[in-house]
Structure formats: C-alpha cells, structure tokens
Amino acid sequence: MIYAILRRFGQMLFVMFGISVIVFLIFFATPGADPAARIAGRNATAEVLEAVRHNFGFDRPLYVQYVKMMEKIFVTGDLTSFVNRGWKVVPAVMDSIPVTLSLVFGAAILWVVVSIIIGIVAAATRDSWLDKLLMALGLLGISMPVYWLGEVMNLITQSRYHDSWAFSWVPPLGYKNFSDDPKGWFLTLVIPWITLAILYIGIYGRVLRAAIIESLQEDFIRTARAKGLSETRILLRHALRTSLIAFVTLFGLDFGALVGGSALLTEVVFGLHGIGKLTYDALQNLDLPMIMATVMYASVFVVIANAVVDFVYILLDPRLRTS
Amino acid sequence: MSNQAVAMPRKTRGPWAVAFAKLARDRAAMASLAVFLLIVLACLSAPLYAKWAGVDPFASTLDAVIQIDGADVPVMEQSTEGLGLGYTPLGPTWRLGNYFLGADSQGRDVMARMLYGGLSSLLISGAATIFTLIIGTAAGLIAGYFGGITDTVLSRLLDVLWAFPIYLLAISLSIVTIAQGIRIGPIDIESGSLWLPVIIIGIVYVPYVARPIRGQVLSLRHSEFVLAAINLGVPGWRILWRDILPNITTTLIVFVPLMMALNMLTESALSFLSIGVQPPAASWGTIIQDGQALLYTRPLVALVPGLAIAVSVMALNVFGDGLRDALDPRSKVRLGRD
Numbered sequence: 070m071i072y073a074i075l076r077r078f079g080q081m082l083f084v085m086f087g088i089s090v091i092v093f094l095i096f097f098a099t100p101g102a103d104p105a106a107r108i109a110g111r112n113a114t115a116e117v118l119e120a121v122r123h124n125f126g127f128d129r130p131l132y133v134q135y136v137k138m139m140e141k142i143f144v145t146g147d148l149t150s151f152v153n154r155g156w157k158v159v160p161a162v163m164d165s166i167p168v169t170l171s172l173v174f175g176a177a178i179l180w181v182v183v184s185i186i187i188g189i190v191a192a193a194t195r196d197s198w199l200d201k202l203l204m205a206l207g208l209l210g211i212s213m214p215v216y217w218l219g220e221v222m223n224l225i226t227q228s229r230y231h232d233s234w235a236f237s238w239v240p241p242l243g244y245k246n247f248s249d250d251p252k253g254w255f256l257t258l259v260i261p262w263i264t265l266a267i268l269y270i271g272i273y274g275r276v277l278r279a280a281i282i283e284s285l286q287e288d289f290i291r292t293a294r295a296k297g298l299s300e301t302r303i304l305l306r307h308a309l310r311t312s313l314i315a316f317v318t319l320f321g322l323d324f325g326a327l328v329g330g331s332a333l334l335t336e337v338v339f340g341l342h343g344i345g346k347l348t349y350d351a352l353q354n355l356d357l358p359m360i361m362a363t364v365m366y367a368s369v370f371v372v373i374a375n376a377v378v379d380f381v382y383i384l385l386d387p388r389l390r391t392s
Numbered sequence: 393m394s395n396q397a398v399a400m401p402r403k404t405r406g407p408w409a410v411a412f413a414k415l416a417r418d419r420a421a422m423a424s425l426a427v428f429l430l431i432v433l434a435c436l437s438a439p440l441y442a443k444w445a446g447v448d449p450f451a452s453t454l455d456a457v458i459q460i461d462g463a464d465v466p467v468m469e470q471s472t473e474g475l476g477l478g479y480t481p482l483g484p485t486w487r488l489g490n491y492f493l494g495a496d497s498q499g500r501d502v503m504a505r506m507l508y509g510g511l512s513s514l515l516i517s518g519a520a521t522i523f524t525l526i527i528g529t530a531a532g533l534i535a536g537y538f539g540g541i542t543d544t545v546l547s548r549l550l551d552v553l554w555a556f557p558i559y560l561l562a563i564s565l566s567i568v569t570i571a572q573g574i575r576i577g578p579i580d581i582e583s584g585s586l587w588l589p590v591i592i593i594g595i596v597y598v599p600y601v602a603r604p605i606r607g608q609v610l611s612l613r614h615s616e617f618v619l620a621a622i623n624l625g626v627p628g629w630r631i632l633w634r635d636i637l638p639n640i641t642t643t644l645i646v647f648v649p650l651m652m653a654l655n656m657l658t659e660s661a662l663s664f665l666s667i668g669v670q671p672p673a674a675s676w677g678t679i680i681q682d683g684q685a686l687l688y689t690r691p692l693v694a695l696v697p698g699l700a701i702a703v704s705v706m707a708l709n710v711f712g713d714g715l716r717d718a719l720d721p722r723s724k725v726r727l728g729r730d
Contacts, residue, residue: 087548208709212702224695330559330560334661348560352666357567360564
C-alpha cells in the first residue's frame with residue numbers, strides 16, 4: 070500500500086511539473102510576439118519593457134527563465150504586476166482563496182444532497198413520468214450556460230422580483246467576510262450557491278441514477294432480495310452504497326476544478342472577489358503575471374484534489390493496493 | 393415446399409441499417425435533431441435576414457430612426473429618468489425584420505446579431521469538434537498502436553492536459569494569442585480571426601477524445617485479426633487505416649454531438665469573458681456580454697442568446713444520447729463534465 074501511495078505521489082509531482090512547464094511555455098514561448106511586451110501590458114514605455122526583460126530574465130536561456138518564474142510564484146512570492154504598477158500578485162491570490170472556497174463548499178453541499186435525493190428517486194421510479202421529468206430537468210441544468218443562469222437569477226432576485234416577499238431578503242451583489250458578518254456572508258452566497266449547484270445537480274443526479282440502476286443488476290442485490298430484505302433497504306443500503314463510488318470520483322475532480330478556477334464564471338456574474346474574479350479582472354486589462362499566478366495556483370489545487378481522490382481509493386479498495 | 397422456404401436467403405440488415413432504424417424510432421432524439429437543424433437553418437439565413445431587414449448588425453447605428461405603424465421611433469430612446477441624459481435602446485417591437493428583439497447598446501438590431509452570432513457559435517463549435525476529433529484520434533491511434541516510448545510520451549502529455557482545468561488552459565492560450573494572433577512558419581492567424589477560438593477549444597478537449605480512443609486501440613491491437621495482419625506483414629499504417637479505424641468509427645460518431653454541445657458552452661463562455669469571438673463580430677456569448685449592462689432595462693438582449701445556447705446544447709445532448717444508445721449501447725462515452 071505504501072508503494073501504491075508513493076507511486077501516486079510521484080505521479081502527482083510529475084503532473085504538477087508538466088502543467089507548470091506548459092503554463093510557462095504558453096506565456097513565454099508562444100510564437101507571435103515578444104513575451105516582454107505581453108507582460109508589460111498595453112502601451113508600455115521602453116523603460117517598463119526593459120524592466121520586464123530584466124525582471125524575468127529574457128536575456129537568459131529558457132530553462133533559466135522557467136526556474137526564475139517558479140521561484141517568483143512559489144518561493145519568494147515577489148511576482149509583481151506591471152499593469153497595476155507594483156501590485157504584489159501572490160498575496161492578492163492568497164486573499165481571494167477564502168471567497169472561492171466559501172462559494173464552492175456551499176454549492177458542493179447543496180449539489181451532493183439534492184443530487185443524491187434526485188438519483189435515488191429517479192432510480193426507484195425508473196421509466197415513470199417522475200423519472201423522465203427529473204432527468205429532463207437535469208439535462209436542462211447541464212445545458213444552460215452557468216453565467217447566463219446567474220444573470221437570470223440576478224434579474225429575478227435583484228431587479229424584477231426584488232420587491233416581492235420572495236426575494237426581498239437578497240442583499241446587493243458582492244461578498245461579505247464570514248468573520249465580520251456571518252449572516253451577510255450566508256445571505257449573499259445563497260443565490261450563487263444555487264446557481265453553481267444547478268449544473269452539478271444535473272450531472273450528478275444523472276450519473277447516480279445510471280449507477281444505481283446498473284448495480285441493481287448485480288448478484289449481491291439478488292442475494293439481498295432472496296434474504297427477504299425490503300426494496301427500500303436494498304436500494305439505500307446495498308445499491309446506493311456501491312453506486313457512490315462513481316459519484317465520489319466525479320466529486321473529487323469537480324471540486325478541485327471548481328476551486329481551481331471553474332467557478333470563475335459564477336464569481337464574475339455575482340461580483341464575488343475570488344480567484345476566478347481576479348483572473349477575470351486580469352484578463353480585462355491583460356495583466357499577464359496575475360493570470361500566470363492564478364493559473365499556477367489553480368492547477369496545484371486541481372492536481373492535489375485528484376491525488377486525494379486516488380489516495381482515498383487506495384485506502385478503500387484493497388485491489389488497488391497491489392496493482 | 394418447406395425446403396424451398398429454408399433455402400430462401402433471409403434478408404438481413406447491416407449493423408448501420410439496424411442502428412439507423414433504432415435511432416429513427418427514438419422520438420426524443422429525432423425531435424432534438426429537428427430542433428437543432430432548424431436552429432442551424434435559421435442561423436444560415438443570417439445574411440438574408442439582415443439584407444431583408446436592411447440593417448448592418450456590425451455597425452453602430454445610434455442615430456437610426458425606424459418606422460413602427462407609420463410613426464418614427466428612434467432606436468435609442470432618451471431616458472426620462474434623472475437628468476434625462478442617458479439613452480435606452482429600443483425594446484422589442486415583435487415585428488420581424490424591424491428590430492424584432494429591440495436594439496443593443498450600440499443601436500444594432502439584436503435579432504440580426506442573434507442570427508449572425510449563432511452562425512459563428514455553430515461554426516466555431518463545429519470546426520473545433522472536427523479539430524479535436526482529428527487530433528485526438530491520431531494521438532489515440534498512434535499511442536495505442538505503437539506503444540512503447542511513443543505511448544509513454546503521448547499518454548503522459550495527455551495526462552497533464554487532462555489535469556489542467558479547461559477554462560484556465562483556454563484562458564492562458566487566449567490571452568497570449570488574442571492581441572497578436574499566432575505565427576508558426578506558414579501558419580499565420582490574425583488576431584480576431586474565428587480560427588483562434590476554434591484551435592483553442594479544439595486543443596483543450598483533445599484528451600477527452602484521445603484517452604478513450606487509445607484504450608480501444610490498445611485492446612484491438614491484441615485482437616486476433618490484427619495479430620494476423622501483423623504476421624502477414626501488412627504495414628502498420630495500413631492496419632491502422634483498414635483494420636483499426638473502422639472499428640472505432642462508432643465511438644467517433646457518438647462523440648460528435650456530445651463534443652459539439654460541450655464546445656458550444658465553452659465557446660460562449662470564452663466569448664462572454666471577451667477572449668473568444670472579438671467585436672464587432674458576434675457570437676451568442678458576446679451578445680450575452682453586451683446585454684449584461686442592459687440586464688435590468690432591456691433583459692431580452694442577454695436572455696435570448698442564453699436561451700438559444702441552452703436549447704441547442706440540450707438538443708445536441710438528447711440527440712447524442714440517442715445516437716449512443718443506437719450505435720454503441722455499451723460505451724460509456726459521457727461528456728457531461730465541466
């Protein structure tokens with residue numbers, strides 16, 4: 070088992086290294102234009118360009134530039150923005166992490182609970198009108214662009230029906246710190262949580278339904294039936310349990326991806342200053358050092374989340390320990 | 393007599409005909425296909441619509457005046473609130489060919505822009521699908537068939553791309569190419585070209601296709617008919633082309649609608665983030681972005697393109713599910729993630 074874990078750990082380091090090289094090459098070696106000009110931003114003066122060249126070591130070979138870059142992001146943390154003169158990038162990223170985590174955690178709780186209920190109900194009543202309705206709604210959730218859904222939510226809760234009893238509690242867009250104002254924190258996040266969760270409820274509900282129906286064909290379910298267990302017990306204690314494996318894998322991947330930037334669109338629409346919004350703002354004024362930093366940190370999150378899922382697997386499933 | 397009946401060759405249908413018949417019986421899938429084709433047709437008629445309506449959907453026409461029921465109506469209405477300095481674009485007239493959905497903040501006909509925008513959304517996601525399938529299939533075939541060091545290098549590269557968050561990879565690629573375009577040898581793509589989002593979206597999803605294809609090729613590689621071909625001295629490329637590729641065709645076909653649905657969502661998100669289709673060109677994503685500022689006054693500008701995306705993507709997903717059930721029922725191809 071130790072060997073399997075070490076192997077996975079090595080793999081994780083390799084993927085992280087690979088991603089960092091790809092990010093580096095995209096930003097520093099894409100043919101087309103001078104990377105210094107890209108980093109310096111629009112209408113940069115000759116002095117700024119010179120400073121960028123010196124700062125990032127553009128007069129040195131590529132591998133030196135790579136090492137310098139990684140050092141700036143992960144070791145010394147003194148990467149500065151040239152578009153917003155002198156703004157330290159790494160602390161800005163660190164400050165925005167709690168916002169993204171708040172958004173993703175809340176949405177995750179919501180989507181896990183709701184999609185498990187939907188998956189069970191749909192599997193239990195399969196091929197009925199209820200099952201078909203739930204699956205159609207799930208598909209609709211998958212098919213809507215999340216940022217557009219966010220705008221629809223804003224239109225309803227901030228403008229059109231804001232004065233009705235249903236949505237008068239919705240505070241204006243923005244984020245409130247949990248430590249300053251727990252109630253405000255909760256209220257501002259409710260609508261973003263629901264918006265983000267809808268997409269994943271669609272995916273997870275459908276995946277769980279399919280997994281439960283598949284596991285109902287297994288031999289151990291027949292054994293359970295032969296023992297005379299009730300259908301409810303078979304569904305909840307036997308079929309659901311094995312079906313959750315697929316669910317857990319997906320969850321690890323999606324959670325990592327969301328913390329690592331897939332929540333970007335939701336953050337932008339609701340004005341939450343998380344990592345995604347930071348990336349978005351940097352995009353708007355072509356602030357490349359900021360984008361490099363957010364992309365690097367985000368990838369680290371994703372890779373770690375994927376590895377954690379695999380570690381949990383190794384702990385749960387004895388077959389994986391030896392292979 | 394009975395002998396004669398036995399000797400009569402029974403008419404059997406090929407696997408394609410069986411699959412097609414199965415698909416044709418799937419009412420949800422056929423209805424979705426019809427909806428999607430209608431959307432495609434409508435978007436293809438964009439130039440005709442603009443000509444008929446007499447509008448230029450790419451030029452700002454702030455001082456245009458149109459006629460509704462014989463009365464002159466300016467496209468930009470002067471605001472009656474506050475100091476009366478602001479302008480609000482015309483709301484929907486519900487008259488086809490005459491600012492049906494109203495105007496946007498530049499005074500442009502939203503309906504005409506919707507059709508043109510749909511055209512670029514469909515073209516980009518379609519072209520990106522083809523790009524991904526070609527590159528992904530090639531990578532999967534080569535890695536799975538030749539194995540060894542080739543497989544190791546390609547697979548590790550795909551692993552890294554797979555672990556990369558989709559939107560971040562797309563953002564990184566867009567931000568460095570958006571201002572100057574790409575110039576690699578003879579390939580010269582200008583910034584603002586529709587090829588940029590095609591290539592970026594195409595690259596991002598390559599592992600989604602290449603990894604399952606590699607798995608299939610790997611198992612085909614050890615099947616008896618391939619071993620027989622190898623031992624007969626058939627060259628590798630011929631085996632790939634004649635023996636292996638036909639066996640993965642169904643998987644590839646199943647990928648098309650699902651991939652296209654995913655690409656439409658990605659394209660619209662990138663355009664919404666202003667790193668996809670560049671103004672003055674339109675796509676459904678850019679129109680939603682334009683409509684964001686008008687959300688509370690003229691919500692239709694943002695609502696209609698989002699609805700169009702949702703309907704198209706849903707139609708593609710339903711059709712894709714039907715296609716999978718008909719062609720390749722055991723496959724686990726699922727692209728719902730992200």
